[in-house]
Amino acid sequence: MARTELVSKAAKRKRAFWRTLMYIAIAAFFLWTTLPLLIMALSSIKEHRDAFQIPQVGDWLGALKIASFSPTFHHYTDLFTKEHFAQFILNSVIASGSASIIAVSLGSLAAYGLARGKIPGEQHLSFWILSTRMAPVVAVMVPLYSIFTGLGLLEPSRWRNLLGLILAYTTFDLPFAVWFMRSFFEDIPVELEEAAKVDGCSNLKAFRKIILPLAMPGIVAALILCLIFSWNDFIFASIFGQQAAKTLPVATSELHSTVSIEWGGILASGTLLVVPMLFLGLLVKKYLVQGMTMGAVRQ
């Protein structure tokens, strides 16, 4: 009795030591992840003189002063009154929304076909679809630029540029949607459609009435992930959006001119860009890993 108590006491102490070490490591990583975002959000509601205030080197206690300031929202309101951020947000919504809808509607059909059909060379086909998504953005942009010039999509007109952007976003959203949704269709038992076909449903009707509702979570997740990817894009928008269809990320980057960096505006606009995506990210939390790995890893 006494002996087991002794052993368990030493073991307990050892375990407690490792446990504290573990908590410290988790806490450190937690701070590393959250502090930059917190600083961004805080600084965006500070006057410049408060935002630019950091303590002396080595003055650890002085760091607490980060929380002492009187909040102001003028960086946010300036974006809408002095710049045209309402329009830029609309551009972002139109471009990323349309591309996502196109990608998911075409993609769900293709994903279902890929999941069900016994297609010869299926692996090659899926590889080709994947490769369009994984190609380096800049390498894809060079030929697209020349093609878009030919189609007149780079003329200074808002709708032409938006159309170009939608096409450009489709180049990565569509292959993503196909790969992502495929596993959802594969999970649905084939027996369900076979039963429906015995009952006289056509292929298309079985797809619409039986498969689509069952795959709905996957389809919604695909839509949201496409939205996140295209909303966050900068490089495509900076070239194909030109001046007439500036999206939110491009407009943010233009607050940084050769002369000065408008930090208040950049941090405010950054917060505006991030917050909706955080919500969407939480909505698809369950599918995030699957999404980021093109459906290769399941949670």
Next chain:
Amino acid sequence: MAHLKDGTMSQNVSPLQSENAFSRLFDRIKGMLPFHLWIMLPTIIVLAAITIYPFIWMIVMSFKETAMNPGESDIWVGLYNYTRLLDDEPFINGVKLLLWYFLLCLSIEVLVGTSVALLINNVKWENFFIIIFIMPMMVAPIIVGYLFRFLYNVSFGWGYWLLKSSGLMSGETILANAKPWLFSFFPSTAFMAVVAADVWEWTPLIILIVLAGLKAVPQDQLEAARVDGAGPVRTFLEVTLPNIKSVLLIALVVRFMDNVRYIDLIYVLTKGGPADTTKILPFYLYNVSFRYFEFGRGAAIGFILLLFTIFMGLFFVNVVFKKKKEVSNSG
């Protein structure tokens, strides 16, 4: 009007001759391809239009030199755009830096990500941590760039203050062409600063992927290891690691591809500078194509990058299909 009547009648009575011909034609077209190929057709057409044509265009363009003035036409230069790369200093520099970028980003992300995943696996607050760790991934890379540029600022950056206060940094600026402390063979501190921003955003992805892998480790194997008296390190090496190997491999390839894909971070943080120490190959390509507008040279570099990613993509597909087969065999 008569047509409409015919249409409604045909539902009750036998179909009319003309409609029969239509539906027969329709059936014949439908029969040309199986249903599954039909529904894939729109995607295949769209993807072909936005990939195959640009791909061919790129190859053709890479043999030309782009005309710089209106009215002139492109000149055929054969393989010159490729051969000149051999003694193109920034190109070789870009390849070298890209390899460094892979090495540093991937090793730090995988090491830290796997450790944190092991730490928070099955902890009481696991779900809360996951929610927090999702956040950096949702931030647009360009905003990550600005955020870190803000933090790195010499006169008001909190990151600068932290590095200075903790004595980790001796130099005057973070985004400098200086060698980091202790590692004189490393790329510049500016390069490390870009890596740090990438690590901040994407380590959480590795955490989530590894967590997903950890949930799939068979409980009875862990139990057996415990009964055999294996310590945590041995359990990890001999039970956990073999089980999450394929998941880790996929994580690596995905990060690999995204590292070549995106240049937003560098665009904001350093623009390739100082002294080209952060001009990794994709960013150099961006400069060649969209600053100097040398599309021919850009196409050649782009083609080389593309071959590289195609190779990685093949690898990825093989891993995925192999994993699938394993699952279906065991299931």
